[in-house]
Amino acid sequence: MSRLNDLIRQLRLKDPALADDLEREVGALADRRSFGLNFERHTPEAVELPGRQVRRGDKVRILPPRGTMPTKSDERLWRVASIDRAGDARAAALESLDGEDSQSVTVADLVVVAEFREPIYPGLVSTGKVERGGDTPFHTVINAENYHALQTLLFTHRGKVDCIYIDPPYNTGSADWIYNDRYVSGDDLYRHSKWLAFIERRLVLARELLAETGIIIVAIGDDEHHRLRMLLDQVFGDGNFLSDVVWQGGRKNDSRYVSNGADYMLIFAKNESALAAEGVRWREKKPGVDEALAAAASIWVECGGDHTAATVKWRAWIRNFKRQGTSSDAVTRFVNLDKNGRPIRTDADLRSPNPRPNLQYELLHPVTGRPVRMHPNGWRYSRETMSQMIARGLVYFGPDHTTGAGGVSYLDTMDTHVPESVFIRDRNSSGRQLIAILGDRRFPNPKDHDVLRRWIRLAAPSDGVVLDFFGGSGTTTEAVMRLNEEDGGTRLSILVTNNELDAKVAQVLTKAGHRRGDAEWEAKGVHEYVTRPRITTVATGERPDGSTYDDTVPANVEFFDLTYEAPLRVASNREFGRIAPLLWLRAGSRGRRIDDISTGWDVADTYGVIADFDHAEKFVRALADEPDAALAFVVTDEDWLFESMCRDLPEHVEPVRLYAAYLRNFELESGRGAR
Incomplete structure (x- = not known):
């Protein structure tokens, strides 16, 4: 290995970029395990950013002619050397990344590409909100590539997430997911290693988001179940494995050998010893216990406290209840009443x-x-x-x-039990639920919000933060909303989804002359066509077609698109409007958001921002008067100004320096886990 390192150092003098690539590959080989999960970590992903303005220095792809599907040659990356700003059809001078080729292309036929090894500087733009939850926190839905969204959340929620639930692509071979902006089919010889590389990069960042007592739940099918378990062992440590839950969701009578109708949920803690130290024990109500306790109370009143008569009626009720098959045996074994009923x-x-x-x-x-x-x-x-x-x-x-x-044991003190690792529930009910919400069928195989509600209740505290970065149809947000309504909790859901299209729909739209970025294309993406209308309908009771949906859950929800900003514009305070939602999210996404600081400072419900230090005294006084304000974002390049402000802030307020903390976060996170 030392000889390889010497050669890399020699190469760095002539070709630094190539030396960096070789060093990464050598590092990947050195990390291979003699026992465990080894796989090809494919070229890090690159994501297209349709709608992002093309700038000089950007990496871009040339879009194929309208009406044609992308080919291998369309994957080539170019760098924008210059842009001709004259005329309606602006042209960009392109250079190949190796510097050997160049050409001129109309800007409208280019799409900006972000590679995962390079730092990004994200912002958020609000695309709408629902305000029906009073003073509770806002659930957040982010339309973005989820790797970049995770990097963004590391600035706002590092170490603050209590539960991550994800339902990643199952990689069944039916082109059900995209890698490097291309659908991965079953005949791709590297589809399993691509999938593992894709998931690993995201799990590495997800672990950083979890609190020390945090939990991750990953749903998966048979195709990748065994590989995912080993990958999670490596990322989280096998000592943090909690369970491999089996969800038996149906029978497949057309199977030749066995009806493989089960899905799985692999559950890991970030730090199981921290959970144990907190005394965490997962318990849930025994099925039927509430009905039984209510019946016993009613029978006791009906019998006027006559113990003999009440016991006779109670035993008859218990026998009938047991025949219904909806109750736990641990409930129906309580066949006696004490002297108080x-x-x-x-x-x-x-x-x-x-x-x-x-x-x-x-x-x-x-x-x-x-x-x-x-x-x-x-x-x-x-x-x-x-x-x-x-x-x-x-x-x-x-x-x-x-x-x-x-x-002696009493039912009202023995009303909970530990959840089992196998459960049976018909998977078809979730599809019917989504059709009832949207009024028509728009998404295949959504998850069951009742199943998610059950496991989130176990894994997250009533005021916890729940993250799903494979948001799909939005089931997780609905589950959190309904769970809060059920028990009065204030859990906060953060959902990340992109606006990808089903492969067949994408092919139809492509043949019709549409492509990413067009209104016709974006309208059929999962975020715009499924996730957003689902969550909006559940929160407001109004379906996309204007009809009424009755089973509503009033809540606060805001929808955002992730943007990619120029770091110099951010550092010079010219993109505050794009950074403002990140500050609000970091402060808890509750109450008023500070979207403008043209007056030099402002203090909202949970945080404050100051850029003009002539107002420092008023700023500090306003923070002191706001007991829920826990963060102060201080915009300055001067060390002495920041230190002076830190000394004056109230004890309950944490200072964060802008834009140094923001820029440093994304520069440090660039490429981590993306080899």
Whole structure:
């Protein structure tokens, strides 16, 4: 390896770019494991940015003629040497990246390309909002390439995300995902390694977004399940594996051998020891427990507190409830009521699992005063603990000492259980749900919002941040909205989706003469055609065709497009309007947003921004008067000004220097995980 490094150093004097490429490839080879998951880390992705103004120095692709599908030659990248600004049809002088070729092309036939190894300087432009959630935080939907969106969120949410749920492409071979702006088909010999490279780059950044007690849940099918488990082991550490949940969603009777109708959810913690230290234990209500408790209370009132009559009615109700098959056995086993009408069991095992002398003692019957029958191993609890349990009424004795003793448990204190790693739910219900929302079928195989609601409830606190960067039809945001409505939580959903088209739809539009960036093309993309109308309909009750949808969840939601800014314009404070949403997101996306600082400063509900230090005293006083303001963004290139402002800020306010923190974030993140 040392000889290779020497040769790379020699090459760097003649061709630095080639030396950098070779160094990355050598590093990738050095990282290969003798045991574990090895795969080709393909050329880092590049994403086309239709609609972004072409500038001198940009990397671009030449679009194919309208009506034709892209070919291999259309993937070539060029650099814009200059732009002729005269006339209606502006022309750009292009140079090949190796400097050997050049040509002139109409600017309208170019699309800017961002390569993942190069730094980006993102902004956000609001494309609309729904305000029906009072003072709760705004759910955020970002239309963007998700790798760049993750880099953006590292500036706003590093270490702040409580739960990531993603449903990435399953790579079934049916051209269901795009790599380097090209659909990947089943006959691509490298489709598995492309998929792994694609996912790994995003998981590396996702891990940085998680809080120390954060959880990631990744849905996957059979095609990549085994590879993904190994990849997650490598990125998150196999010690942070929590579960491989199996969702049995249907039967495939046309299968030759086995009905492979299961999907999977691989669940990892960022740091399982941090979860354990916090005492986190996942528990959920037992199915049927609320109905049973309500029925017991009603029967007790109906019987006027008559214990015998109420017990008869209760047992009849329990038998019928069990036949319905919707309840857990752990509920229907409570066949008795206590003297106050509470469902009770008196048969909990009090025997010690192992023989221990200190657990072998006489337990006296409260009526006969004689020792009850004891198992040879002794009792489960010490003499002192058992005495305390008897005093609290948690030990049941039979009519006399010959009947032994059992533990007492009440349904209302045993109403939860640990979730199991296998569950059955018909997958077709989610498709019907989406059709009901939108009024027609627009998206194949959406996820089930009830399933997501269940697992998000387990994995995220009631005020947590939930991220989905493979947003698809928007199921995760709907799940979070409905979960908040259910339990009064203030969870915040961040959804990232792009505006990709289904491969067949893209082919039809291409033959009709349309291409990315055209209104006809963009209108059929998943963000504009599915995600945005779905979330808007759920929040407002108005479908895209103007009809009414009744099952609404009032909430605050804002939609954004990610933009790519010039760093010099950002550093000189000429793009504040594009950076403003990032500051608001970093402050919690709640309350008023500061979109303009032409007056030199402003303080909103949760943060403040100052650029003119003649107003420093008023700025500090306004922050002190705003108890929820936790961040102060200080726009200055001068160290002494920033340090002076830091000294004057209230103790509850954290200073962030603009635009140094912004620029440094994206320069450091460029290319990380994108080899």
